[in-house]
Amino acid sequence: xxxxxxAGPAIALAGINLSLGQGAARVHILKDIDLNIGRGEAIGxxxxxxxxxxxxxxxxxxxxxxxxxxxxxxxxxLNKLDEDALARFRGRNVGIVFQSFHLIPTMTxxxxxxxxxxxAGAAAPEQTAWRELAAVGLAERLHHxxxxxxxxxxxxxxxxxxxxxxxxxxxxxxxxxNLDEDTGKQIxxxxxxxxxxxxxxxxxxxxxxxxxxxxxxxVRLRSGRVDGHAAx
Amino acid sequence: xxxxxxxxxxxxxxxxxxxxxxxxxxxxxxxxxxIGCIALGVMAIAGVGSVAGSLADGLARQxxxxxxxxxxxxxxxxxxxxxxxxxLKSHGEVSxxxxxxxxxxxxxxxxALVEIKTVDANYPLFGKVDLNPSVxxxxxxxxxxGVFGAAADPTLMTRLDLxxxxxxxxxxxxxxxxxxxxxxxxxxxxxxxxxxxxLISDAGLxxxxxxQPGSLVRWHYRLKLPESDGADKMANAVIxxxxxxxxxxxxxxxxxxxxxxxxxxxxxxxxxxxxxVGLTALLIxxxxxxNAVKSHLDRRREAIATMKALGAxxxxxxxxYLLQVLAxxxxxxxxxxxxxxxxxxIIIGSFGTLIPLPINPSFHPGELALALLYGLLxxxxxxxxxxxxxxxxxxxxxxxxxxxxxxRWPRRIYAVGAVATITALAGLAIVLAYDxxxxxxxxxxxxxxxxLLRLVAAGLMVIARHAPRARSTVLRMAIANIHRPSALTxxxxxxxxxxxxxxxxxxxxxxxxxxxxxxxxxxxAPSFYFLDIPAEQRxxxxxxxxxxxxxxxxxxxxxxxxxxxxxxxxxxxx
Numbered sequence: 001x002x003x004x005x006x007a008g009p010a011i012a013l014a015g016i017n018l019s020l021g022q023g024a025a026r027v028h029i030l031k032d033i034d035l036n037i038g039r040g041e042a043i044g045x046x047x048x049x050x051x052x053x054x055x056x057x058x059x060x061x062x063x064x065x066x067x068x069x070x071x072x073x074x075x076x077x078l079n080k081l082d083e084d085a086l087a088r089f090r091g092r093n094v095g096i097v098f099q100s101f102h103l104i105p106t107m108t109x110x111x112x113x114x115x116x117x118x119x120a121g122a123a124a125p126e127q128t129a130w131r132e133l134a135a136v137g138l139a140e141r142l143h144h145x146x147x148x149x150x151x152x153x154x155x156x157x158x159x160x161x162x163x164x165x166x167x168x169x170x171x172x173x174x175x176x177x178n179l180d181e182d183t184g185k186q187i188x189x190x191x192x193x194x195x196x197x198x199x200x201x202x203x204x205x206x207x208x209x210x211x212x213x214x215x216x217x218x219v220r221l222r223s224g225r226v227d228g229h230a231a232x
Numbered sequence: 233x234x235x236x237x238x239x240x241x242x243x244x245x246x247x248x249x250x251x252x253x254x255x256x257x258x259x260x261x262x263x264x265x266x267i268g269c270i271a272l273g274v275m276a277i278a279g280v281g282s283v284a285g286s287l288a289d290g291l292a293r294q295x296x297x298x299x300x301x302x303x304x305x306x307x308x309x310x311x312x313x314x315x316x317x318x319x320l321k322s323h324g325e326v327s328x329x330x331x332x333x334x335x336x337x338x339x340x341x342x343x344a345l346v347e348i349k350t351v352d353a354n355y356p357l358f359g360k361v362d363l364n365p366s367v368x369x370x371x372x373x374x375x376x377x378g379v380f381g382a383a384a385d386p387t388l389m390t391r392l393d394l395x396x397x398x399x400x401x402x403x404x405x406x407x408x409x410x411x412x413x414x415x416x417x418x419x420x421x422x423x424x425x426x427x428x429x430x431l432i433s434d435a436g437l438x439x440x441x442x443x444q445p446g447s448l449v450r451w452h453y454r455l456k457l458p459e460s461d462g463a464d465k466m467a468n469a470v471i472x473x474x475x476x477x478x479x480x481x482x483x484x485x486x487x488x489x490x491x492x493x494x495x496x497x498x499x500x501x502x503x504x505x506x507x508x509v510g511l512t513a514l515l516i517x518x519x520x521x522x523n524a525v526k527s528h529l530d531r532r533r534e535a536i537a538t539m540k541a542l543g544a545x546x547x548x549x550x551x552x553y554l555l556q557v558l559a560x561x562x563x564x565x566x567x568x569x570x571x572x573x574x575x576x577x578i579i580i581g582s583f584g585t586l587i588p589l590p591i592n593p594s595f596h597p598g599e600l601a602l603a604l605l606y607g608l609l610x611x612x613x614x615x616x617x618x619x620x621x622x623x624x625x626x627x628x629x630x631x632x633x634x635x636x637x638x639x640r641w642p643r644r645i646y647a648v649g650a651v652a653t654i655t656a657l658a659g660l661a662i663v664l665a666y667d668x669x670x671x672x673x674x675x676x677x678x679x680x681x682x683x684l685l686r687l688v689a690a691g692l693m694v695i696a697r698h699a700p701r702a703r704s705t706v707l708r709m710a711i712a713n714i715h716r717p718s719a720l721t722x723x724x725x726x727x728x729x730x731x732x733x734x735x736x737x738x739x740x741x742x743x744x745x746x747x748x749x750x751x752x753x754x755x756x757a758p759s760f761y762f763l764d765i766p767a768e769q770r771x772x773x774x775x776x777x778x779x780x781x782x783x784x785x786x787x788x789x790x791x792x793x794x795x796x797x798x799x800x801x802x803x804x805x806x
Contacts, residue, residue: 063541063627084545091543102538102630106257118247119543161542 008075010169010201011037011060015069018059029055030066031224042195042202044212047221053205054173056221060203061094061171062086074168091120095162095200097172097191101154103146103161109133109153110142113161120165132160136190152183159187163194169201170194176208188214248551251539255532255556262531263560266524266611270564271571273514274607278572280510281599283591284503286576288489290590291496292464295488297359300418301327301454303467305474306484311451316481323470325456327354330434332449333426334442336392337401342768344391345427346384348402350434357456359417361431365396372410373433380436382407385428403440407432418454464489504666505741508674511661512737514606515678516730518614523723525557526618536625546623550646553619554612561611565604573600605660613653620646681733682726689725696721 016033019026029052037043045053058064059071062078071078074093081089095116103112110129117125133142136156146154155175162170172191176184188211195202204215212218220227260267296302305312305320312320312328320326329351336346353370355361361369363383373381379399389412392400399408413429443449457466467487474485490496529536536549544552576593584591620642641647658675665671696714714721765773770788777786 058628061541084547087540087543087545090541096541098630100630102534102541104254104535104538106255106535111254115539116542118250119539119548165543 009036009072010039010041010074011035011203012072013060013069014071016056016059016066016071017068018055018064018066020055020064029224030059033069033224033226035219035226037201037203039201040199041217042192042215043204044215044218045203045205045221046207046209046212046218047227051221052224053221057171057173057203057205060169061096062090088120091116092165093168095165095167095170097155097158097162097170097175099174099177101146101151101158101178103154103157105146108143108145109138109149109157112146112157113164116161116165122165128164129160132164133157135163135194136160150183151179152186155179155183155187156190159190159194163198163200166198167200169203171203171205173205174207175204176206176211246551248548249555251552252555252559255535255552256559260560262524262528265520266557266560267564267567269517269520269524270514270561270607270611271567273510273517273610274565274568274603275571275575276510276513276568277507277606278569278600278603279575280503280506280572281603282573282596283576283579284499284506285596285599286580286591286593287499287589288496289594290592291499292489293592294590295490296357297417299454299486299488300329300355300359300452301357302457302488303455303470304486305453305455305481306486307451307453307482309446309449312453312481316478316483317453319474319478320453320455323455323473324458325354325357327357327454327456328352328434329355329452329454330437330443330449331452332437332442332447334402334440336388336430338392338394339399339401340393342392344388346388346402346430347427348430348432348437350432350437352434356417357454360415361413361417362415363411364414365411367411369431373431373436375433375435376408380405380407380432380439381410382436383411383413383431384409385430386412388428388430391428402430402432403442405436405439405441407436500666502745504670505745507665508671509734509738509741511606511674512678512730512734514610516727516734518610519723519727519730521557521561521611522614522618523727525553525615528556529553529618529622533625534630536622537627537630540625541627541630546643549625550619550623553622554615557611557615557619558608561608561615564611565607568607569600569603572603602664606657609653609657609660613650613657616646616650616653617642620650681729685726685729686722688729689722692725693719693721 013033013035016030017028018030019028021027033056045057047053055064059066060073062071062073062081065079073089076089076093078086078089103109104115107115110126110133113129113132114125117128122128130139130142133139133156136159138153138156138160141149141153141157144153146157149157155178159175162172170191175187175191179187191202191204192214194200202215204212206212217229219229302324305316317326329349331347331349333345334348335343337343351369351373355369361383363369363372369383371381372383375381382400384394388394389396389409392398394400394409396409396411399406401407407430413431416429416431419429437443455470457470459466464487467489471485471487474481474483532553536553539549539552540546573595576591579587580591580593621640623643623646624640642650658679661675662668662671693715696711699711702708702711713719774786774788
């Protein structure tokens with residue numbers, strides 16, 4: 001599915017402003033964000049808590065709509081898509097790795113990985129899911145439920161699920177935040193290996209500067225604004 | 233593990249169904265109340281329908297015996313013409329009976345009013361006549377040495393102090409009573425009788441000379457249709473043919489299905505009232521369904537948000553959880569239908585001998601299908617609204633602390649769907665009702681009760697919000713819980729209010745039925761009435777009544793029956 005051929009960046013954000021909450025509780029989180037991310041590039045998104053990293057990630061993944069500005073991902077302007085089209089776009093083009101894994105507890109590992117494939121109408125979803133799980137070293141844990149897996153295993157399943165549709169962009173929100181150091185390192189290695197092998201654009205939100213340094217470029221956010229870029 | 237060892241992905245069935253079934257692996261936790269609510273309401277409706285159907289079946293089955301045939305054609309004061317008889321005989325086996333009242337006199341001079349019935353060789357088409365002594369009916373009624381035979385009700389024997397073999401005079405004829413009548417299968421079809429039955433032959437009646445122009449004789453032609461299967465359809469066809477081919481006959485036609493019209497009317501009314509009780513139970517269950525669905529979706533919000541993040545559209549999410557709800561509703565419906573279908577068997581098995589009605593326990597697919605439809609519609613009506621909210625579960629919360637439920641109105645399509653389903657439910661209740669006016673009033677009142685209870689809940693929340701600040705922390709928290717966002721106040725008020733409404737409904741229906749039954753009785757009805765007291769016993773009976781200790785009043789009336797004839801075409805000669 002990672003075959004978008006339009007020229008230009010994988011992700012282009014222009015004049016993004018985004019507020020969350022209602023009434024007096026409404027908070028202006030993203031302020032005038034302009035950002036281009038090249039195809040196959042790995043971006044480390046860093047910044048203090050509350051700086052808007054996760055919100056920016058969500059906007060790029062089509063999970064939050066900006067109040068103003070435009071977002072183009074894989075050549076598609078997300079602003080122009082309705083909710084259902086956006087959901088279908090997400091399923092085909094965006095892989096997401098959450099900090100808290102968010103596996104569906106009533107489905108086995110292989111079923112969890114097959115979910116985006118089934119939703120996208122892909123052929124042989126379970127075979128693809130099996131290959132992805134084998135690639136993250138879980139070929140023997142196919143039919144285990146999330147509750148029967150360790151945290152590291154759950155995150156590997158989540159990574160396999162994110163990579164299974166061969167997405168144009170892969171977003172990861174502090175993927176090691178709930179794991180110990182060794183397990184976290186294994187996950188990051190798998191994440192970067194997947195990115196390198198497929199040429200997927202990677203956006204990684206992290207507090208870990210060493211981890212961010214493994215990316216091609218680091219984007220710093222402060223109070224909802226891009227505070228600086230740095231090539232690794 | 234190799235790919236070959238993998239279970240094949242299910243290819244049949246929709247994706248939504250597959251996901252719905254996977255989601256149900258988490259068990260039925262939270263669905264027990266849901267299933268219980270639906271099962272109870274469906275059981276009530278299926279049970280009432282099955283019992284009523286079994287009773288109708290019993291009446292219909294007995295109806296042949298009670299009526300004396302599959303069909304009965306009655307003519308007053310005239311016999312069937314040759315064309316009419318030909319028509320009847322062309323449709324099955326015919327038994328002819330004539331009934332009239334006459335005075336029976338003994339050689340000792342005693343007299344009594346008797347209900348004469350003549351029967352032919354085909355009598356009875358259904359059931360069995362029992363005589364004492366047990367002799368063939370034809371022998372008992374046959375003419376021997378110029379004297380016709382008769383079978384008399386034992387009451388007549390007592391009243392006239394007769395012994396078997398005694399002779400009585402009816403009009404110009406003398407009949408010999410050769411047996412007493414232990415069982416007359418079609419006795420109920422005759423309605424109220426003013427005297428004991430006397431069975432004689434047709435020739436015997438004609439010999440009495442009582443059949444004259446204007447005599448009050450009813451001629452009954454009972455028809456036994458050739459096939460018992462599909463007899464109802466055939467009976468209707470015969471009726472239609474009778475009206476079409478013999479429109480001037482003027483006969484009163486009854487079928488085995490309306491052999492006892494009044495009882496059937498009462499049964500229908502009773503069924504309707506009990507169905508209303510069942511519907512009320514189902515409506516209350518619907519509130520439980522709504523709450524259960526909301527709780528279930530609240531628990532599944534994270535999974536819903538995850539699926540949406542992975543590409544599921546809101547409509548897909550709605551489909552997945554609607555299928556789950558329908559699957560649970562089917563489980564509840566199945567449980568209710570099984571118990572409801574078994575109810576006639578349970579009732580007859582447990583209390584059969586105590587019930588004076590001909591309940592014939594049987595399986596009634598139509599009634600069960602209706603209960604299933606009510607159950608599914610109720611589940612859908614109360615589930616669509618909360619399910620519609622699942623369409624818009626925000627995905628963004630997966631990146632934050634958690635997915636917090638946010639009460640909001642569902643999209644218009646779901647609101648319209650919920651209203652349409654509720655309308656269909658109400659329409660079904662009205663269209664299928666015995667008395668649509670009553671059903672329409674019930675639906676209107678149910679809707680008003682819902683609105684009223686929501687207003688009461690809103691009022692309580694407003695009062696709690698503006699209540700003065702309590703000093704006690706516990707009291708303050710309790711009051712705050714009444715009016716906080718997502719408070720359970722509307723749910724609790726609705727559930728309690730509807731529960732009480734159900735109890736009131738049952739009490740009111742009970743009162744209405746009692747009124748219905750007692751209204752048919754005059755305000756001052758006699759405790760006993762005695763008919764046809766022989767002249768020589770009048771004084772003794774009056775003394776006997778007067779001697780009773782309790783306060784009582786006795787009234788005597790003289791009655792007579794006569795025939796009315798239309799005026800002749802030409803004025804009488806003077």
